[in-house]
Amino acid sequence: MIRGDSTDYDLLEKWTKDFDCQGYKTCEIGVREGLGSKIIMDNVRNNYIHVGVDPYANLKYQHYDNGPAYTADYTDEMRDTMLKDFKPYRNEGKFTLCNMTDTKFMNDTEHKNSTFAFVHFDGVHTTRAVITEAIWFANRCAPHTRFVFDDHNTYQMSTIAHALTFFDFKTIEMGQNKCLLERKI
Numbered sequence: 001m002i003r004g005d006s007t008d009y010d011l012l013e014k015w016t017k018d019f020d021c022q023g024y025k026t027c028e029i030g031v032r033e034g035l036g037s038k039i040i041m042d043n044v045r046n047n048y049i050h051v052g053v054d055p056y057a058n059l060k061y062q063h064y065d066n067g068p069a070y071t072a073d074y075t076d077e078m079r080d081t082m083l084k085d086f087k088p089y090r091n092e093g094k095f096t097l098c099n100m101t102d103t104k105f106m107n108d109t110e111h112k113n114s115t116f117a118f119v120h121f122d123g124v125h126t127t128r129a130v131i132t133e134a135i136w137f138a139n140r141c142a143p144h145t146r147f148v149f150d151d152h153n154t155y156q157m158s159t160i161a162h163a164l165t166f167f168d169f170k171t172i173e174m175g176q177n178k179c180l181l182e183r184k185i
């Protein structure tokens with residue numbers, strides 16, 4: 001069974017249901033067991049491919065602003081189980097794992113030229129990490145793009161949402177844990 005570690009998955013389902021990706025990619029930063037990615041892949045349409053970005057490897061890192069660095073349970077065994085669970089999606093060319101950090105992903109020439117229509121931000125929960133990712137993806141987004149941020153109460157979401165207004169994103173809906181921003185031009 002593919003599990004998640006947050007709430008508001010019903011909202012993620014609502015925001016992805018029949019969302020037209022216009023032939024562009026979708027992405028989730030921070031895959032863990034895979035529930036977020038599964039919901040995205042099961043519900044969007046006209047998606048080129050879904051890209052999961054996650055280093056796993058039980059890394060010790062700072063999870064939150066002003067918090068200490070610690071390891072969680074994000075092990076390579078978890079990655080291998082996720083890859084097994086996602087075999088049907090991988091066989092159909094619907095999913096690929098970039099087994100690396102957000103920083104490495106964003107510096108990779110291959111990904112710098114991609115365009116994304118839907119992104120779920122659920123990796124490192126510091127304001128610095130999330131705003132860096134958000135601006136990177138905002139520079140590579142489709143005419144109609146949705147960004148979903150998980151655990152938005154744990155970092156400075158209002159600062160991030162304000163920065164994204166300069167890329168024509170508007171805040172559409174705020175859940176307890178997840179929120180939706182959209183750009184439609």
Ligand SMILES: C[S@@+](CC[C@H](N)C(=O)[O-])C[C@H]1O[C@@H](n2cnc3c(N)ncnc32)[C@H](O)[C@@H]1O
Nearest residue numbers: 004005030031032036054056074101102122123
């Ligand atoms: C909160 S969990 C993701 C939960 C998942 N999206 C879900 O819906 O169940 C955070 C994930 O972020 C990953 N992660 C840690 N550091 C990262 C980094 N620098 N870049 C991308 N992902 C990272 C962890 O390995 C972990 O799997």
